[in-house]
Amino acid sequence: MKLEELKAQGVDIQEHIPLSRYTFTKTGGKAQYLAFPKNVLELEEVVKAAKEEQLPLTVIGNASNLIIRDKGIKGLVVILTEMNEITVDGDKVVAQAGAKIIDTSFAAGNSGLSGLEFAAGIPGSVGGAVFMNAGAYGGETKDCLESATVLTRNGEIKTYNNADLKFSYRHSLVQETGDIVIKATFALKKGDKSEILDQMNYLNALRKYKQPLEYPSCGSVFKRPTGHFVGPMIIEAGLQGKQIGGAQVSMKHAGFIVNKGGATATDYLNLIHYIQKTIKEKDGISLETEVRIIGEE
Numbered sequence: 001m002k003l004e005e006l007k008a009q010g011v012d013i014q015e016h017i018p019l020s021r022y023t024f025t026k027t028g029g030k031a032q033y034l035a036f037p038k039n040v041l042e043l044e045e046v047v048k049a050a051k052e053e054q055l056p057l058t059v060i061g062n063a064s065n066l067i068i069r070d071k072g073i074k075g076l077v078v079i080l081t082e083m084n085e086i087t088v089d090g091d092k093v094v095a096q097a098g099a100k101i102i103d104t105s106f107a108a109g110n111s112g113l114s115g116l117e118f119a120a121g122i123p124g125s126v127g128g129a130v131f132m133n134a135g136a137y138g139g140e141t142k143d144c145l146e147s148a149t150v151l152t153r154n155g156e157i158k159t160y161n162n163a164d165l166k167f168s169y170r171h172s173l174v175q176e177t178g179d180i181v182i183k184a185t186f187a188l189k190k191g192d193k194s195e196i197l198d199q200m201n202y203l204n205a206l207r208k209y210k211q212p213l214e215y216p217s218c219g220s221v222f223k224r225p226t227g228h229f230v231g232p233m234i235i236e237a238g239l240q241g242k243q244i245g246g247a248q249v250s251m252k253h254a255g256f257i258v259n260k261g262g263a264t265a266t267d268y269l270n271l272i273h274y275i276q277k278t279i280k281e282k283d284g285i286s287l288e289t290e291v292r293i294i295g296e297e
Contacts, residue, residue, distance in 0.1 A: 001045060001048070001049055001052075002049055002052065002053060003033060003035075003046070003049045003050070003053065003055075003076070005049075006042075006045055006046060006049055011035065011037065011038075011042050011045065011046065012035065012036040012037075012038070012082070013033060013034070013035045013046070014031075014033070014034045014035075015032065015033055015034070016030050016031070016032065017030060017031050017034045018030050019031055019034075019060075019063070019068045019072065019073065019077065020068075022060070022063045022079060023063040023066055023067070023068055023218075024063060024064045024065075024066070024123065024216060024217065024218055024219070025066075025067060025216050025217060025218045025259055025263070025265070025268060026216040026259055026263075027067070027068070027070070027259065027263055027264055027265040027267075027268060028067070028068030028069070028070070028072070028265050028295065029068060029069060029070045029071045029072025029073070029265070029295060029296070030072040030073075031072060031073050031076075031077035032055075032072070032073065032074050032075055032076070032077075033055065033075065033076045033077065034076075034077045034078075034079065035076060035077070035078050035079070036078075036079055036080075036081065036082050037078065037080065037082065037083065038082045038083065039083065040083070040151070040157075040182055043078070043080070043083070043151060043180070043182070044151060044155060046076065046078060047078075047151060047153070047155060047180070048155060049076075050075065050076040051153075051155075055074075055075035055076045056073075056074055056075030056076070057075060057076050057078065057153070058073050058075065058076070058077045058078070058294065059077075059078045059079075059080065059127070059180050060077060060078070060079055060294075061079070061080065061097070061098075061124060061125040061127050061128035061131065062081060062098075062100065062123065062124050062125035062128055063079070064123040064124040064125075064128065064218070064219060065124055065128065065132065065134075065218055065219045065220075065290065065291050065292060066218060066291065066292050066293075066294070067218055067265050067268050067269065067291055067292070067293045067294075068265060068294055068295045069265050069266070069269070069293070069294070069295030069296055069297060070264050070265045070266050070295075071295060071296035071297070072295055072296060073294065073295050073296065074296060078180070079098075080096075080097045080098035080125065080127055080180075081098040081125070082098060083096040083097055083098040083099075083182070084096055084098045084099040084100070084103075085099065086099050086103060086104055086107045088107055088108070088111045088113070091113060091187065091188050091189060091190055092146065092185055092186065092187055092188065093107055093108045093111075093113065093116070093185070093186045093188060094183060094184070094185045094186075095107075095126045095183060095184055095186070096126065096182065096183045097125060097126050097127030097130075097180070097181045097182055097183060097184070098125055098126070098127065099125065099126045100123070100124070100125060100126075101116075101119045101122050101123075101124055101125065101126050101128075101129045101134065102119065102120060102121065102122060102123065104116060104119070104126055104186070105117065105119040105120045105122075105200065106120065106200070108186070108188055108196075109193065109196045109197045109200050110193065110197070111193075112190060112191055112192065112193040112196065113188035113189065113190065113191065113196070114188060114189045114190070114191035114196050115143070115144040115186065115187075115188035115189055116139075116144060116186060116188065117139065117196060117199045117200050117203065118135060118136050118137050118138065118139025118140070118143075118203070119134070119136065119139070119141075120200035120201075120203050120204055121136065121203055121204045121207040122134050122136055123219065126181070126183075126184050127180075127181035127182075127184075129141045129184075130145065130148045130165070130172060130174065130181045130184050131172060131174050131175060131181060132170050132171070132172065132175070132290075132292070133167045133168065133169070133170055133171055133172050134170075135170075136203070136207075137203050137206075140167070141167070141172075142162065142165070142167035142172075144186045144187060144188060145162055145165070145167075145184060145185070145186055145187075146161070146162060146185045146186060146187040147159050147160060147161050147162065147184070147185045148160050148165060148174075148181055148183070148184045148185075149181075149182045149183045149184075150174060150177075150179035150180060150181050150182060151179065151180045151182055152177070152178075152179050152180075153178050153179070153180075157182070158179070160173065169223065170223055170290055210252070210253055211252065211253050211256065212250040212251075212252040212253055212256050212258050215250070215258035215259060215260065216258065216259040216263075217250070217256050217257060217258045217259065218257070218268070218291045219256070219290075219291070220255050220256065220290050220291075221255060221256065221257050221272060221275075221289060221290060221291050222255065222275075222287045222288065222289060222290055223287075223288045223289070223290045225285050225286075225287065225288075228283075228285065230254070230255045230287065231253060231254040231255040232254075233279055233283060233285070234249060234254040234255065234275060234279070235254050236282075237275075237278050237279055237282050237283075239254070239274075239275055239278060240254045242271065242274070242275075243260065243271075244267050244270045244271040244274065245262070245263055245264060245266070245267030245270070246259055246260050246261050246262040246263030246264070246267055247259060247260070247263040247264075247267035247268045247270075247271045248260045248271075249271065249275070257271055257272070265295070269293070272289060275287065
């Protein structure tokens with residue numbers, strides 16, 4: 001079945017939509033096709049249709065730790081935010097890929113389950129958290145994930161356990177396979193609900209105090225090099241406040257690049273490259289991006 005037929009059957013498929021509407025940086029070009037499947041069956045159908053029509057397929061999650069280039073994305077872009085169910089069963093929380101990891105964390109906390117407190121302020125989706133082994137404040141997805149169910153590009157549904165996913169710093173197996181995360185199961189521990197929620201609220205207050213949440217941004221831009229912290233390195237290089245177009249190294253947290261108004265993805269990328277070049281020349285360290293950069297060059 002083709003995309004047009006699926007659209008006629010009520011699947012939410014749109015054409016030539018600016019992805020800046022969905023990215024946290026408020027930048028990015030258009031998607032040739034953009035689909036919002038409401039369930040696994042619709043997801044399977046749109047993946048099949050893309051394959052049949054030989055269209056490249058891109059899944060962008062909640063688009064929080066992402067830069068989409070200004071020329072946009074050819075083929076079919078899938079956003080899973082309509083697949084956002086979260087259920088609590090004993091000491092386990094099962095969340096669909098499009099659920100926000102924040103909401104999943106609070107579902108756990110409100111049920112007196114401990115282990116997801118670190119995710120209380122991470123703005124990404126559950127699928128994105130699995131994809132990149134998202135983490136904050138000493139915790140990572142790998143610490144509490146029991147299993148993830150995926151849809152392969154060949155249309156097969158598989159379940160990976162924690163070990164199968166080969167988690168490492170900001171990395172998981174699905175980055176290599178291209179599998180689409182459908183849902184994740186988190187194995188947590190019973191705890192004191194008020195203590196868990198207090199810890200989550202404390203971490204969110206800390207995040208608000210330290211991070212430039214008042215501006216659009218893609219979160220932490222660079223991976224932390226072994227033995228170093230990115231923010232202080234950028235400050236020591238005199239780059240805090242450096243601005244190219246509408247993109248600026250945050251004055252609140254130098255590890256972030258914010259959209260001060262009217263920034264393009266190209267502004268972001270030019271500023272990233274400028275920082276990498278400066279740090280390499282000054283400190284001999286190659287900064288790797290944590291943010292995912294996709295789209296037509």
